[in-house]
Amino acid sequence: MRIRDLPTPALIIDATALAQNVATMSAALPGARLRPHVKAHKCTALAAVQAAAGHRSFTCATPREVLGMAANGLGHDLLLANESVDPTRLRAMAAAQDSARITIAVDSVATIDAAAAAGIHDVLIDVEVGLPRCGCAPTDAGRLADHARAAGLVVRGVMGYEGHLMMVSDREAKRAKVAGAMDLLLAAHADVGGDIVSAGGTGTFDLHDRVNEVQAGSYALMDTQYGTLGLPFTQACFVVGTVVSSNGRHAVADVGLKALGMDHGNPAAMTLIEDAGTDGIAGGTSTDVWFCSDEHVTISSVDGQTRVDARVLIIPAHIDPTVAMHEVAWLVRDGEVIDRWPIDLRGW
Amino acid sequence: MRIRDLPTPALIIDATALAQNVATMSAALPGARLRPHVKAHKCTALAAVQAAAGHRSFTCATPREVLGMAANGLGHDLLLANESVDPTRLRAMAAAQDSARITIAVDSVATIDAAAAAGIHDVLIDVEVGLPRCGCAPTDAGRLADHARAAGLVVRGVMGYEGHLMMVSDREAKRAKVAGAMDLLLAAHADVGGDIVSAGGTGTFDLHDRVNEVQAGSYALMDTQYGTLGLPFTQACFVVGTVVSSNGRHAVADVGLKALGMDHGNPAAMTLIEDAGTDGIAGGTSTDVWFCSDEHVTISSVDGQTRVDARVLIIPAHIDPTVAMHEVAWLVRDGEVIDRWPIDLRGW
Numbered sequence: 001m002r003i004r005d006l007p008t009p010a011l012i013i014d015a016t017a018l019a020q021n022v023a024t025m026s027a028a029l030p031g032a033r034l035r036p037h038v039k040a041h042k043c044t045a046l047a048a049v050q051a052a053a054g055h056r057s058f059t060c061a062t063p064r065e066v067l068g069m070a071a072n073g074l075g076h077d078l079l080l081a082n083e084s085v086d087p088t089r090l091r092a093m094a095a096a097q098d099s100a101r102i103t104i105a106v107d108s109v110a111t112i113d114a115a116a117a118a119g120i121h122d123v124l125i126d127v128e129v130g131l132p133r134c135g136c137a138p139t140d141a142g143r144l145a146d147h148a149r150a151a152g153l154v155v156r157g158v159m160g161y162e163g164h165l166m167m168v169s170d171r172e173a174k175r176a177k178v179a180g181a182m183d184l185l186l187a188a189h190a191d192v193g194g195d196i197v198s199a200g201g202t203g204t205f206d207l208h209d210r211v212n213e214v215q216a217g218s219y220a221l222m223d224t225q226y227g228t229l230g231l232p233f234t235q236a237c238f239v240v241g242t243v244v245s246s247n248g249r250h251a252v253a254d255v256g257l258k259a260l261g262m263d264h265g266n267p268a269a270m271t272l273i274e275d276a277g278t279d280g281i282a283g284g285t286s287t288d289v290w291f292c293s294d295e296h297v298t299i300s301s302v303d304g305q306t307r308v309d310a311r312v313l314i315i316p317a318h319i320d321p322t323v324a325m326h327e328v329a330w331l332v333r334d335g336e337v338i339d340r341w342p343i344d345l346r347g348w
Numbered sequence: 349m350r351i352r353d354l355p356t357p358a359l360i361i362d363a364t365a366l367a368q369n370v371a372t373m374s375a376a377l378p379g380a381r382l383r384p385h386v387k388a389h390k391c392t393a394l395a396a397v398q399a400a401a402g403h404r405s406f407t408c409a410t411p412r413e414v415l416g417m418a419a420n421g422l423g424h425d426l427l428l429a430n431e432s433v434d435p436t437r438l439r440a441m442a443a444a445q446d447s448a449r450i451t452i453a454v455d456s457v458a459t460i461d462a463a464a465a466a467g468i469h470d471v472l473i474d475v476e477v478g479l480p481r482c483g484c485a486p487t488d489a490g491r492l493a494d495h496a497r498a499a500g501l502v503v504r505g506v507m508g509y510e511g512h513l514m515m516v517s518d519r520e521a522k523r524a525k526v527a528g529a530m531d532l533l534l535a536a537h538a539d540v541g542g543d544i545v546s547a548g549g550t551g552t553f554d555l556h557d558r559v560n561e562v563q564a565g566s567y568a569l570m571d572t573q574y575g576t577l578g579l580p581f582t583q584a585c586f587v588v589g590t591v592v593s594s595n596g597r598h599a600v601a602d603v604g605l606k607a608l609g610m611d612h613g614n615p616a617a618m619t620l621i622e623d624a625g626t627d628g629i630a631g632g633t634s635t636d637v638w639f640c641s642d643e644h645v646t647i648s649s650v651d652g653q654t655r656v657d658a659r660v661l662i663i664p665a666h667i668d669p670t671v672a673m674h675e676v677a678w679l680v681r682d683g684e685v686i687d688r689w690p691i692d693l694r695g696w
Contacts, residue, residue: 007434009696039642061643082643083592083600085657086355107593110656126593132638133646134593134600163641244431245455245474245482252431252482254696258672262611263640290480292611293511294387294668295409295430298481308458309433320642324606325673327695347675348357348602 001337003240003272003330004311009259010240011326013341015333017236018049018220024232025219026053028206035059035079035198037217040320042345043329044072046220051076059198059215063089067096068345075100079124079198081159081215083111083134090118097121103156103196107136109147116151123153124196127188129160129181138184142191157196160185161215166203169229178207186210202226202233223319225264237329239314239322240272241297243306251306255314256295261321266292268315269299271306284313349685351588351620352659357607358588359674361689363681365584366397366568372580373567374401376554383407383427383546385565388668390693391677392420394568399424407546407563411437415444416693423448427472427546429507429563431459431482438466445469451504451544455484457495464499471501472544475536477508477529486532490539505544508533509563514551517577526555534558550574550581571667573612585677587662587670588620589645591654599654603662604643609669614640616663617647619654632661 036050039061057077060066066078082105084090093102105126106112115123125145128135136144145155162181168174189197200214208214218226221237241253260267270284290298297314316322324346331339384398387409405425408414414426430453432438441450453474454460463471473493476483484492493503510529516522537545548562556562566574569585589601608615618632638646664670672694679687
């Protein structure tokens with residue numbers, strides 16, 4: 001089966017680009033230095049590729065990701081880098097501790113008490129390092145670690161996600177800002193103790209010589225936003241669409257905003273050079289995206305020639321929510337579909 | 349079970365508000381004057397409520413919606429208001445014609461020939477009336493109808509979606525613009541013939557005295573964007589979140605951009621007055637949304653008091669893609685969960 005035989009919209013992953021991205025990251029952050037974030041792909045088959053490259057510890061964003069990874073033999077060391085006070089889900093993760101090591105992020109007395117009540121063994125103190133989201137104040141981390149230990153929990157260390165710095169374009173400014181954020185995290189770690197100091201993402205993966213693991217996820221598949229940063233990773237994931245309507249001015253393909261994460265704005269688009277394999281993916285003709293509707297993307301017709309039934313490649317602006325909208329990803333190499341990977345960690 | 353017992357993020361539908369919206373629309377556009385668009389809810393249980401209100405003809409955006417409606421006994425008169433050249437899906441819809449009446453939109457020789465080759469019986473000519481998406485030029489509609497009839501297809505009429513006019517805020521300007529778009533559609537209909545002239549949406553539902561059916565969908569559940577228009581419909585759908593992190597400044601709930609359509613920007617948020625039922629939904633305290641992340645929304649803490657484990661109600665900015673991200677909707681009345689409705693028409 002080739003790309004044009006897939007029912008569209010079809011999420012495809014270029015096996016060659018994926019392998020390159022995984023190899024590049026593994027060279028920079030080998031083994032446990034990288035804790036790949038599965039929220040970017042929600043796919044245990046892809047996580048298995050990362051594990052085969054030496055990364056056996058993973059970051060998760062939802063209980064379903066944790067449980068799905070554990071159920072698929074990828075539970076060597078799973079971090080839920082997120083808070084939960086849901087007793088049912090916490091108990092489900094606690095039950096999975098027999099076969100998996102599961103560590104839960106906590107940032108308050110309430111989240112610590114919920115974890116302890118559910119029978120969770122291991123936690124890590126989540127510290128706010130500048131992004132106004134989860135995480136305790138750095139100066140509060142030691143107190144929370146004491147509370148967790150008093151509740152019988154093992155405190156494995158700290159994490160702090162500097163998500164507000166991912167898209168800083170000036171590299172030296174970014175380096176300085178990341179250093180400032182990590183100053184906060186390391187100060188908290190001094191109060192907390194434990195073996196783990198975890199931070200970072202794809203946009204800062206090479207600026208972390210003071211933490212012992214980086215939580216990057218998007219590097220494996222990439223998107224147009226991270227593509228602006230000059231990172232050493234290439235676009236490995238596309239949504240294939242079929243042109244269903246066309247005139248000399250615009251064409252309409254069946255990839256709409258129900259198949260694309262839209263919080264980073266419109267995707268990019270290019271024609272697919274059919275039967276040209278990887279070069280076809282890299283070498284298509286870019287064309288302007290006018291707008292997305294529920295089930296459609298309107299693009300400029302290429303030289304007025306984009307015909308009905310042609311295939312186009314849509315490049316997601318934000319990879320994480322895009323993947324989460326699809327039931328399956330198709331692995332392709334040289335235009336041939338070589339595997340079907342369920343997006344099996346969707347949902348909550 | 350009450351709202352706060354639901355695992356979050358939880359898509360909930362307020363049964364009272366839904367019933368009001370359906371009744372209001374049915375009074376304005378009774379029976380076949382409304383062809384409800386199922387793309388807004390992707391839920392056969394909700395479609396059954398619309399059918400019980402007298403609307404037995406439905407609009408669909410994807411083959412899966414058509415097939416799911418037919419399989420659930422809602423196939424009295426299904427219009428795929430979208431083009432397809434997928435032989436497999438067209439054949440699947442053709443096979444469903446034994447038990448359902450299925451009409452496919454076409455706007456080109458290619459889409460007509462694909463429908464005929466697959467064994468589809470009924471088509472309708474899709475006409476572009478100003479929105480640069482699918483639809484033929486109005487002056488081309490007659491030629492395409494002739495081609496379709498020559499191919500053995502029954503041409504039931506025309507449709508033309510004036511989607512570019514939905515959000516025009518000045519009512520008289522909107523009336524004039526819709527009239528101009530319908531001039532184009534009616535001119536095309538004069539060349540095409542057939543019983544159906546189909547157009548419109550929630551934003552123009554009451555401006556269509558010259559077509560015989562309106563394709564509104566969002567009116568049943570609503571969203572913040574349509575909520576700005578002063579329509580006689582109230583918000584009936586929310587995503588319930590649990591606060592998992594909070595400080596005196598901001599709080600973070602577990603409703604992120606993987607649970608919300610983001611193409612219309614951020615959602616709105618309010619606290620949930622627990623155990624207060626419908627009044628609780630309507631009467632919560634609004635609070636500012638700072639930003640959405642994959643699995644989180646950061647909001648202002650209400651008076652610095654929003655505590656971990658509180659529930660918040662997130663009001664989607666765009667209902668269609670929001671619903672499509674959820675596996676199930678929970679029907680609630682007076683705070684009590686009274687039914688579980690699978691979002692069974694997701695996907696393509």
